[in-house]
Amino acid sequence: MARPHPTGLIARGIRFFSVLPWLEAGQRKSPMTVKYTYDVVVVGAGHAGTEAAAAAARMGMRTALLTTNLDTVGQMSCNPAIGGVAKGHIVREVDALGGIMGQAIDATGIQFRMLNRRKGPAMHSPRAQADKKAYQHWVKSFIERQDCLDLRQEVVEDLLTVETDSGLQVTGVLVRGNAIYEAAAVILTTGTFLQALMHTGEAQSAGGRAGEGTTVGISRALQRLQFRVERFKTGTPPRLNGRTIDYAQCEEQPGEEPPQPFSFLTKKIELQQLPCWITYTNQSVHDLIRANLHRAPMYSGQIESTGPRYCPSIEDKVVRFSAKDQHQLFLEPEGRETFEVYVNGVSTSLPRDVQDAMFPLIPGLQRAQIMRYGYAVEYDFCPPDQLKPTLETKLVQGLFFAGQLNGTTGYEEAAAQGLVAGANAAAQLRGLPPLILRREEAYIGVLVDDLVTCGVDEPYRMFTSRAEYRLRLRQDNADRRLTLLGEPYGLVDATRMQRLTDKSCEIERIVASIEQLSYDGAPLTKYLRRPEIGWPDVCQIHSELSEFDPEIAEQVTYDIKYAGYVARQDIDVARQQRLSEKRIPDGFDYAGIKHLRVEAREKLLRVRPVTLDQAGRISGITPADLTLLMAYLK
């Protein structure tokens, strides 16, 4: 079992004192540096950090998870919900690879819905409202129970590196109080806490989350190591006291019965569900906002960084879509044990007095009391084209980045990256091949590939439209797609494998039965391909089919319905595959391609794609550039 070892007990060749100039300068003379030795150190215990640490630990790495505050492990900083279209798919994939998120939300959700039910099966996507505090505690105790993993409260002040023959290598981190965590792999998941600046109207304060501080040491270290750092903005809405809301004036939005779980391990969700509520803004709210636009940091020039287009602030909505006379607001409970309500749809950084004046104009919220004001936060991120597909940085070996630090938004996107970084850090130390999911295998594959290939020009969120092979990336088959891939790494345990095996056997039996049956003189599979025909319909025709597990059988019908499309996509997949086998050597000399366009050369030099396939997906790289590149690679 992993226990920290004081430095004196372990003989290791590397000395760190030389990288601590101020110690030598005698500014803060300390008698002795305490040293702990781990395989993997994860900095930050949010959704990325917890998944990263747990994944590395599952793979047998002695892992330390460092957080500035043990009371905010797995905290949901913004909306109290997990999943949603495409995001729900990601949670299912994280779960299929043994991750935490799915189990955590199943245990602590307060409302579950399968979105897009009226669309085809590939579009179905689970979403749940969470009890924020319960969620956080569940994650914390999961981490505490995990073998090989130590959760510690530390403030990381610096990254330690050493120059080797093959380049810069990370060796650990220095924490406040003059202690060193030595590790051959360090995963940074610092979220919005780098150089974070919060805005509420004209008022500004340093910090990555209301009431919390910002991280300075790591920012300095990243600068010293010459990472490109850019700035994004995001926002959060005010929270109201639910007791002061008149729900009678709002529409009720109930959960779905029975609730559908996220985790492939969860059999059934027993918890009582709570409703959400919907109300709307109106012209007088919009007038008020327009009259105060000059005081909104986004419009006064106080904030210059880019925010996400799909999550605009209310001031943005009013300005950009002035023709709309109302905007929808979702009132989402923050937990079972609190009355605090999250007002989804009214993210704002307008000054307090405008926020105060706004709610009395909204039906149901006339008497609502604000408990926390909305704010915008600006933070540093490292453009992710500085990463390899393993999420290891190109500049420093053994240093991995995951989560919002990479310019993404969303708990789910963060968790997925955490899992990928944790698994790859461990794989590297154990000498296993890297775990790189392909675009046709998983949304996680699309996510990581998009990030490292295209970089980001606004906070990155997953959409199903980003996945060109989405018809095969269903939420219901995430286990069939990924669990087997995770198994050889040690990411998934025996229970999961058994579940998968049972399911696969049942699927085989169902397929075998269907193939022998027919309807109306034609094979039953052909009948099932018709859009309007479902499993219950064929059970009525052939009653012997009712003995099968209806949920699994439903998935078989999805396979059948999409088979033609999937087969057609196989051609594309194979072509992509061939391109991805054309590897571009490390340090390939793009300057040597005389006729390459300047723009293309700059982009290729920045991203340094690993394969031709990846090069082709860099935005701004044309097929023409690719052909040239191909010619030079031969």
Add this chain to the structure above:
Amino acid sequence: MAIGSARGPAARGVVRLSGPLSLLVVAPRWRPLSAAHELNSNRSQVVQGTITIPSLGQVPAQLCTWPNQRSYTRQPTVEIHTIGSPIVLDAIIEELCQAGCRLARPGEFTLRAFLAGRLDLTQAEAVLGVIDAKDAVHLQQSLRQLAGGLSHPLQEIRALLLDLCADLEAGLDFVDEDISFLTIDELKSRIEQAEHVVSSVLDNIKDRSVHTEIPIVAIWGVPNAGKSNLLNALSRSSISIVSPQAGTTRDYVSHRVDWHGSVFELVDTAGIEDVPHSATPESLAQNSTQELLDRAALRLLCVDTSRALTVWERNQLALSASMPDWIVVETKCDIEPQRVHDPHAMRTSSHLGAGLSQLLGTIAERLAEASGSDARSASTYTRCTNALQSALESLQLARWLAEHDGGEELVASEIRTSLAHLSDVVGAVYTNDLLDRVFSRFCIGK
């Protein structure tokens, strides 16, 4: 035919020939090392032996042959790999020119590959980048001409489909919004609209059939060689239309001629001065004459039989045999009917109207032979037609799915397929294209 290796001395030089007869041209000059190295016109080979060049003797060489369509240009192709000496290579080129080969224009191999469907337009453009810009102008022009007529309507269709796809995608990805992105009726009617536009472009292409650019036939010669009279006489003896495309031949007298369906632009050029002066208005005129001649599909080299040949004319006549796009025309044959400058020349008299129909017939024949323009436009149009036809089929499937409640994700998939077919000719679709459209049109914000 072109030298396929770098200029200047090198260990190895390559001369590449492409065209239906390339193997036949090389075969009589080939002496194989042994029986195993005999040329075989049925399969691709690499063979050793020597090439017989009269001025040099036996030159050791290796031949790589692609007698069928599996070459880069999809035409029979031969590569002669030999000593990389400029003298040797030039001698080989000269000898092959004697045998009827023509030097390739810059980028012509790529152009042929493009026309053969071997490369798509963007790929061809890439290769274009490899050719030095100055020389590439011609190829660029021809590529633009190839694509230009169609790229506008194709772009329009692409934009239409992208919008439709963006609306569909928005409905799939942003389910919690209080926006109805697209009703099923609207979806059906917009697919129908797209189908309509695609089919009308298809019909349009069929109507225009093969024609893109009218070939130019340049009348060429020293001053007073009878060029203008020939132009007028030829125009009179055929259906002549005043050119509506003033721009192409603005500085010249020109007539559009239709000879039994073969349409070409007959252009009178400025007379060639025997001794060019420097920087005079005449020499400027001759620069633009040269430009016109380069663009011409055929040159009619006019020589006056009523008088002796000038030095320039004698030189040109000597060259003419190896120039497949030249036709030597002897003019004013009524004045001194006995004098013949070139036994292979077409003899005419503009005054008597003699030899004109034969000449027109020859022009039409040569143009059809050179067939560059016909074949090239035909193949571009075929590719566009195919792309549009496939796009249309996907749209029909999309509409069927929409009508039968087949799932919007499948409808979207068909529309994306349809866009992918178009992308062969008008550029790929990136997710950001779609997202940009979504975010600029809808207020998404949960």
